[in-house]
Amino acid sequence: MDKVSVMKEIDEITDTYCTDCLIIRDLRQKRGKPGAHKFCIESCTVGEQLQFLGQELMKIYEK
């Protein structure tokens, strides 16, 4: 995948799932930003996918 495709996919996923995510909104209030972020990374499949795409983007930039 090229840089533009990865960035587009990240945007699409965040727009579709994260922008109005009620889970993150609730967790931010209960656990604060770092706790909510931890949940996204460790316990959400969407977060997992975003993390994977972020790593792909890093690989592209490192080339």
Ligand code: SF4
């Ligand atoms: S990664 Fe998951 S929990 Fe976090 S904002 Fe996106 S959809 Fe919500």
